[in-house]
Amino acid sequence: MERWSLRFRIFLFFALIVAGILAVLLGAGLYVARGGAEDLADRLALAGLVSCFVLAGLVTWVWLKFDDHVARPLERLGAELSAAVHAGAEVPAEDARARYLGLIAPALREASQELAAARRDVEARVNAATLEAERQKGRLEAVLRDLEQGVVISTLDHRILLYNRFARSLLESANGASCGLGRPLTDLFVAQPLRHALERLTRRFASRRHETHRDGLAAPFISATVSGHESVRGRMSLVLDPEGVRPIGYVVTFDRVTDELAAGIWRDRLLQDVTRDMRQRVAALSMAAEVLLRRSAATGEAESGDLAGLRETVAEETRVLGERLDRLDQVAGDLLSGAWPMTEVFSTTLLDCIAARRSEGRTLTFESGGDTLWLSCDSASVVELADRIVNRIAVETGTRHFRLVMNRRASGASLDILHEGAPMSVALLEAWLDEALDDSLGAMTGHDVLSRHKTEMWPDRDEAGTARVRLPLALAPGREEPAPRQAPLSPLAERPEFYDFDLFARPAPASMGEAPLRTLSFVVFDTETTGLEPSRGDELVSIAGVRIVNGRVLRSEAFDTLIDPGRPIPAASTRVHGITQEMVAGAQAAGEVLPLFHRFVGDSVLVAHNAAFDMTFLTRNRKASGVAFDQPVLDTVLLAGHLFGAGESLTLDALAERFGIVIPQEARHTALGDALATAEVLLKLFGLLEARGVVTLDQAIEVSNRQVSLRRRQKGY
The missing domain is CATH 3.30.420.10 (Ribonuclease H-like superfamily/Ribonuclease H)
Known part of the structure; x- marks a missing residue:
C-alpha cells in the first residue's frame, strides 16, 4: 500500500465516498422495497434518516483518513521545508506520517540535502576567499587589542560599534556600566564634551572647512566617566560613508589622565596658596619697614640719606617680589590650563554652537556677527558658560533675543553677549559664575572655566549703549591666514576585536x-x-x-x-x-x-x-x-x-x-x-x-x- 502513488490514493478517497453513497442508497432501496404499501412513508423516512447518518459518518471517516494520510503530512513537510530554506534545518530522513505521500517526501528530502550541500559549497568558497583577509584582520586586531589607548567607534547617535580591551577595562571599572555593542557611549562618558565635539566636526564638514583645517575631521576633547572616578583626554575623528558625502559615525581615541589632572589641580592650588600667603607677608613686611623708617626719621636715629636709600631698597625689593609672584601666578595658571585642550575653534562655529545649545529648552532667538577669527579655547566649556549666562539673563530680564558678537582686540578677542535692558550687576554675575554648570559637563563652575582660560567676565555697555556681558578669549597663534589646503581624511580602515560595522547602515526606527x-x-x-x-x-x-x-x-x-x-x-x-x-x-x-x-x-x-x-x-x-x-x-x-x-x-x-x-x-x-x-x-x-x-x-x-x-x-x- 505504501507504494501507491499520491494521485491513486486521492482517487481512492473519492472512490470510497462514491462507493459508500451507492451502497447506502442500494441498502435503503432494498429496505423500502421489502415493505408493503401501507408503511411505505415510514420506511422512506427511516431509510432517509439512517442514510444521512451513515453518509455523514462515512464522509467524516474519509476526511479523518485524508487528513491523517495527506493533509497533515503535507503540512508538516511544508514546515520542515520552510525551516530548511530559512533556518538551515534538514528534512528528517524518515517520517512515518509521510509514508503515504509517494514521491513527495523523498523529493523534499533530496531537495533539502541538495540545498544543504549548496550552502556548504558556498560557505566553503566564502571561507576560502576570506581566509587571507581574516589573517590580515587578525594582525590588526592583535595590534589594537594590545594598544595602551582606548578606542571606540560610535554611530552619530552615540551607539557603540567597536571597542578594544583598554576602553572596556577603563570605562567599566570606573563606572560599573556595561560597555557593549549597540550600547550608548553617553552611559559611560560625560555626554556634553562628546556632543559638542561631534557638533563642531559636523559643522566643519558641512562648511567644507575640514579641507583646510589643520586637524581635518578631528577634534580633541576632555571628558570624564559618568561616575566621575576617571578623567580622559581624547580625540574624536568623524567617519564618512564610502562615497565621502555624509558622516556616518565617529572614532574616539583616549588616554586616562585622572592622576595627571589631579596632580595639576593640586599643584595649582598649592601654588595659589603659596603666592597668596607670600603676597600677604610681603605686604606686611613692607608696611613694617615703612613704620620703622618713619619712626627712625621722627627720632633722628638715622640720616635722611640713609632713610631714602632704605625706602628705595624696600620699594625695589617689594616690586621684584611682586613681579616674581605674578610670574608664579602665571605658571600656576599654565600648569592647570595646560592639561585642558585649548583647541583652534572657528568663531562662527563657536557662536553657532552657543545659539544651538538651548540646554534649558527656552524659546530664544540669536543673531551672530562681528569678526571672523580663529580662537584658542576649550570650546565645550565656553559654550556651556555662555549658554548658562544667556539663560540667567533671560530669567532675570525676560528678554528672549540676544546678539552674539565676536570682536578682535589688541590683546586677543572678545565674545560679547548683548541683550535688552540694563547691564547685570557684578554681584549677580559673580553669583551665576559660582553655580555648577550642566551635569553633562561634570562638576565645573563658571569660575572654573574662566580660571582654565586665564580670563574673566564682566557686565557693561557697548559703544552704542546696549547692555552686554563680555568674555575675552585668546586668538589661535599662527591662524591669521587660511592654512594650506589639505586632502580630506580617509575613513578608519582597522577592524579590531569587538566590532560590527554593519550597524552604520541600520536606520533608527x-x-x-x-x-x-x-x-x-x-x-x-x-x-x-x-x-x-x-x-x-x-x-x-x-x-x-x-x-x-x-x-x-x-x-x-x-x-x-x-x-x-x-x-x-x-x-x-x-x-x-x-x-x-x-x-x-x-x-x-x-x-x-x-x-x-x-x-x-x-x-x-x-x-x-x-x-x-x-x-x-x-x-x-x-x-x-x-x-x-x-x-x-x-x-x-x-x-x-x-x-x-x-x-x-x-x-x-x-x-x-x-x-x-x-x-x-x-x-x-x-x-x-x-x-x-x-x-x-x-x-x-x-x-x-x-x-x-x-x-x-x-x-x-x-x-x-x-x-x-x-x-x-x-x-x-
Whole structure:
C-alpha cells in the first residue's frame, strides 16, 4: 500500500465516498422495497434518516483518513521545508506520517540535502576567499587589542560599534556600566564634551572647512566617566560613508589622565596658596619697614640719606617680589590650563554652537556677527558658560533675543553677549559664575572655566549703549591666514576585536515596535531556581544573559552570576542544574544582583524560553531590587508555537534538535548554557517568522499574544 502513488490514493478517497453513497442508497432501496404499501412513508423516512447518518459518518471517516494520510503530512513537510530554506534545518530522513505521500517526501528530502550541500559549497568558497583577509584582520586586531589607548567607534547617535580591551577595562571599572555593542557611549562618558565635539566636526564638514583645517575631521576633547572616578583626554575623528558625502559615525581615541589632572589641580592650588600667603607677608613686611623708617626719621636715629636709600631698597625689593609672584601666578595658571585642550575653534562655529545649545529648552532667538577669527579655547566649556549666562539673563530680564558678537582686540578677542535692558550687576554675575554648570559637563563652575582660560567676565555697555556681558578669549597663534589646503581624511580602515560595522547602515526606527526584529538588540536570559513554584517560596539561584546585536550572538558580552536564595536548595533541584548550597554561599542576594542585570539589559528586548516562568521571579523581586523589568518581552515557545503549531514538541531540546543546534551536555540546564541555546534558536526563528510576514517587534508580540489566548482556550476544554 505504501507504494501507491499520491494521485491513486486521492482517487481512492473519492472512490470510497462514491462507493459508500451507492451502497447506502442500494441498502435503503432494498429496505423500502421489502415493505408493503401501507408503511411505505415510514420506511422512506427511516431509510432517509439512517442514510444521512451513515453518509455523514462515512464522509467524516474519509476526511479523518485524508487528513491523517495527506493533509497533515503535507503540512508538516511544508514546515520542515520552510525551516530548511530559512533556518538551515534538514528534512528528517524518515517520517512515518509521510509514508503515504509517494514521491513527495523523498523529493523534499533530496531537495533539502541538495540545498544543504549548496550552502556548504558556498560557505566553503566564502571561507576560502576570506581566509587571507581574516589573517590580515587578525594582525590588526592583535595590534589594537594590545594598544595602551582606548578606542571606540560610535554611530552619530552615540551607539557603540567597536571597542578594544583598554576602553572596556577603563570605562567599566570606573563606572560599573556595561560597555557593549549597540550600547550608548553617553552611559559611560560625560555626554556634553562628546556632543559638542561631534557638533563642531559636523559643522566643519558641512562648511567644507575640514579641507583646510589643520586637524581635518578631528577634534580633541576632555571628558570624564559618568561616575566621575576617571578623567580622559581624547580625540574624536568623524567617519564618512564610502562615497565621502555624509558622516556616518565617529572614532574616539583616549588616554586616562585622572592622576595627571589631579596632580595639576593640586599643584595649582598649592601654588595659589603659596603666592597668596607670600603676597600677604610681603605686604606686611613692607608696611613694617615703612613704620620703622618713619619712626627712625621722627627720632633722628638715622640720616635722611640713609632713610631714602632704605625706602628705595624696600620699594625695589617689594616690586621684584611682586613681579616674581605674578610670574608664579602665571605658571600656576599654565600648569592647570595646560592639561585642558585649548583647541583652534572657528568663531562662527563657536557662536553657532552657543545659539544651538538651548540646554534649558527656552524659546530664544540669536543673531551672530562681528569678526571672523580663529580662537584658542576649550570650546565645550565656553559654550556651556555662555549658554548658562544667556539663560540667567533671560530669567532675570525676560528678554528672549540676544546678539552674539565676536570682536578682535589688541590683546586677543572678545565674545560679547548683548541683550535688552540694563547691564547685570557684578554681584549677580559673580553669583551665576559660582553655580555648577550642566551635569553633562561634570562638576565645573563658571569660575572654573574662566580660571582654565586665564580670563574673566564682566557686565557693561557697548559703544552704542546696549547692555552686554563680555568674555575675552585668546586668538589661535599662527591662524591669521587660511592654512594650506589639505586632502580630506580617509575613513578608519582597522577592524579590531569587538566590532560590527554593519550597524552604520541600520536606520533608527520611529519606535521600537515598528523596528524589524533583526535590527533590534536583545538580551536572551535564563534562570535557575530552587524549584518550580515561586508562589510557594522558590527563589533564584542563578541568572545569565547573552546579548544579540544586529543578528549576532555576542558571547563575549554575557552576564552570568550565582544568587544566594536565602533558603536551602533541594537535592532534586541540584540534580537538575548542579548548583549546591556551598556554591551560593557568600553570593549576592537577588535584590543586589537584579539591578546589575537590569543595567546589563538596558533598552534591549528581553527574550526567554517559557518567559512567563523567568519573568515571575524578576517581578517577585521588584521591591527588593528596586528595579522594574518593563522592557518588551518575547518568548521563543510562543514564537515556535505560531510557526509549528501547538501539537509539536516545543521544548528547548526539541527546537535545538530541529535546527541542528548542539547544546553541550555540561551546559544543559545551566543558566548561561540555556540562554546561549535560546539565543541561537531565536536567530533561526527570525527567518521563518519573516517568511510568515512577522517582521517587526509589534507583529512578533501580536502572534505571541494569539498563542497565549489559544492556550488559555485549550486549557478550558
